Amino acid sequence: MSSTVSGPTFSGAIFSGRAFRLLAAAGLVVGAFAGAAAVGLLRQPRQYRVDPPVSAALEGLRMMPNGIAGAPPEVYFALGQPYEKTAYDLNQGKRLYSWFGCASCHGDGEGGAGPSFLDGWWLYGPSMVSIAASIRDGRPHGMPAFRNKMTIDEIWQLAGYVKAIGAYSAKLTAPSRNDERRTRPAENRAPAAILFDQGAAPVRPEQGPSP
Amino acid sequence: MKRAAISLPLLLLLSGCGGVQSALDAHGHTAILLKNLIIFVVATCFAVWIIVMLVLLWSLMRRGERQAADDRSLDRRMMIAVSGAVAATALIISVLTIASFYTTRGLDPARHADVTIRVRAQQWWWQFVYQDADPARSFQTANEIHIPVGKDVRVLLESSDVIHSFWVPSLAGKQDLIPGRENILTLRAERPGVYRGQCAEFCGLQHSHMALFVIAEDEERYRQWASAQRKEGLEPREPETVAGKAAFMARQCAACHTIRGTEASGITGPDLTHIGSRHSIAAGLLENTRGSLAAWIADPQTLKPGNNMPIVPLSADELRQISAYMDSLK
Numbered sequence: 023m024s025s026t027v028s029g030p031t032f033s034g035a036i037f038s039g040r041a042f043r044l045l046a047a048a049g050l051v052v053g054a055f056a057g058a059a060a061v062g063l064l065r066q067p068r069q070y071r072v073d074p075p076v077s078a079a080l081e082g083l084r085m086m087p088n089g090i091a092g093a094p095p096e097v098y099f100a101l102g103q104p105y106e107k108t109a110y111d112l113n114q115g116k117r118l119y120s121w122f123g124c125a126s127c128h129g130d131g132e133g134g135a136g137p138s139f140l141d142g143w144w145l146y147g148p149s150m151v152s153i154a155a156s157i158r159d160g161r162p163h164g165m166p167a168f169r170n171k172m173t174i175d176e177i178w179q180l181a182g183y184v185k186a187i188g189a190y191s192a193k194l195t196a197p198s199r200n201d202e203r204r205t206r207p208a209e210n211r212a213p214a215a216i217l218f219d220q221g222a223a224p225v226r227p228e229q230g231p232s233p
Numbered sequence: 234m235k236r237a238a239i240s241l242p243l244l245l246l247l248s249g250c251g252g253v254q255s256a257l258d259a260h261g262h263t264a265i266l267l268k269n270l271i272i273f274v275v276a277t278c279f280a281v282w283i284i285v286m287l288v289l290l291w292s293l294m295r296r297g298e299r300q301a302a303d304d305r306s307l308d309r310r311m312m313i314a315v316s317g318a319v320a321a322t323a324l325i326i327s328v329l330t331i332a333s334f335y336t337t338r339g340l341d342p343a344r345h346a347d348v349t350i351r352v353r354a355q356q357w358w359w360q361f362v363y364q365d366a367d368p369a370r371s372f373q374t375a376n377e378i379h380i381p382v383g384k385d386v387r388v389l390l391e392s393s394d395v396i397h398s399f400w401v402p403s404l405a406g407k408q409d410l411i412p413g414r415e416n417i418l419t420l421r422a423e424r425p426g427v428y429r430g431q432c433a434e435f436c437g438l439q440h441s442h443m444a445l446f447v448i449a450e451d452e453e454r455y456r457q458w459a460s461a462q463r464k465e466g467l468e469p470r471e472p473e474t475v476a477g478k479a480a481f482m483a484r485q486c487a488a489c490h491t492i493r494g495t496e497a498s499g500i501t502g503p504d505l506t507h508i509g510s511r512h513s514i515a516a517g518l519l520e521n522t523r524g525s526l527a528a529w530i531a532d533p534q535t536l537k538p539g540n541n542m543p544i545v546p547l548s549a550d551e552l553r554q555i556s557a558y559m560d561s562l563k
Contacts, residue, residue, distance in 0.1 A: 071534035074546055121501045171488035173543040201412065
């Protein structure tokens with residue numbers, strides 16, 4: 023249509039000039055935002071109901087003979103490590119942390135009668151399977167077993183939350199905000215790393231220099 | 234067929250006006266006041282609408298016989314008509330405002346209360362604590378309250394997670410439950426009956442399954458109910474319920490639920506001391522029968538996805554025994 027018209031025309035000025043480039047750039051920016059908004063609307067899947075065979079398989083913590091470290095059951099990887107990666111599970115872990123009274127010994131993660139999660143020391147190693155085993159079976163010197171108080175998927179949720187507050191790199195997922203006043207940085211800001219950088223070490227001089 | 238297709242939606246529409254969960258089925262002091270106000274306002278507005286329509290029709294009809302009147306008489310008639318309409322509008326609005334003002338004053342929550350109940354809304358159920366000056370006489374229940382007819386019941390409203398709203402339309406209007414705050418509502422049932430309530434503020438996935446029942450009964454029966462609720466959970470007698478109690482205590486159940494008089498003292502879930510005496514389970518989701526209790530214990534996440542009760546792995550025998558024990562806790 024415009025190819026038969028010679029000389030500057032109104033439509034020619036729009037489609038070839040600076041205005042067109044500006045318009046195209048604006049279109050791209052708006053499109054990018056719309057795309058980002060559409061991706062944001064996609065909801066992270068939540069698993070409310072763990073099939074009984076799956077929870078039975080989640081019981082199979084393969085621990086080293088000394089009870090420190092080991093491998094999670096295969097089903098944990100088949101599920102896609104939800105207890106470390108989904109905000110819903112982290113948040114359920116946070117609720118379980120307060121419902122089951124973890125704070126009475128471990129405080130808000132800073133420790134008390136029980137060890138701290140923020141000082142860089144994991145008495146039984148920082149792996150999910152160790153933390154889950156500590157919760158499920160208890161540990162010497164006062165950590166009770168929660169085997170008969172929580173189901174295995176709750177134990178995994180709680181272990182994921184405990185791992186998140188002790189993590190040295192900030193996570194992309196976060197549980198919901200505190201209802202009470204904070205005593206430490208938020209979970210998704212890797213509170214352990216922040217406190218460690220501020221010089222919390224050496225908290226346990228008897229165990230040698232901090233990492 | 235066509236007639237049925239038209240009348241069915243109409244019937245459904247009308248069914249919203251009566252029976253359970255309807256503000257027009259008023260049986261409480263507050264609800265009756267509010268219903269009278271609604272009817273007065275709607276009737277007044279309807280009368281205004283009829284008059285306006287009649288005047289409009291009249292003026293349309295008489296259009297043909299209009300004659301050229303002299304300007305001055307037309308002006309005067311216009312003046313009378315317009316000032317009459319303005320005066321009527323002002324009068325009607327004033328009357329409605331005064332009616333609304335005095336109705337609202339009648340809902341005074343600061344009166345003396347015969348019974349005080351502390352309500353704690355949670356995702357997605359209601360915790361009720363009957364308060365008493367003597368702590369030994371206060372007791373807890375869930376999703377179902379009994380109140381004496383004709384007595385003022387003060388309801389203290391709190392929430393432990395998000396904003397909920399307490400709404401028993403047959404007894405009173407809505408009142409929000411806000412975390413960290415305490416709101417007060419006064420209920421007074423004028424007639425005995427079972428009144429359904431519902432959370433009226435979207436509070437998450439199972440908002441629609443967060444119902445409660447208010448059972449208004451005469452004072453004698455209320456006293457009997459309250460003294461039964463104050464007692465500890467019944468000790469099981471039959472072998473099946475005895476085994477059910479043992480399984481309940483050994484498994485995860487006791488970590489979240491309380492049964493007074495036993496070692497079960499969890500506070501995260503509803504108090505189950507007298508669960509067998511309630512009409513429904515899981516906040517109005519299911520009628521309370523032994524079968525529905527077993528279905529709920531076996532798989533709460535299919536019946537009410539997202540609620541905080543996990544699937545506890547139980548053997549078939551344990552499931553049967555625990556549901557029999559729950560059913561026996563009258």
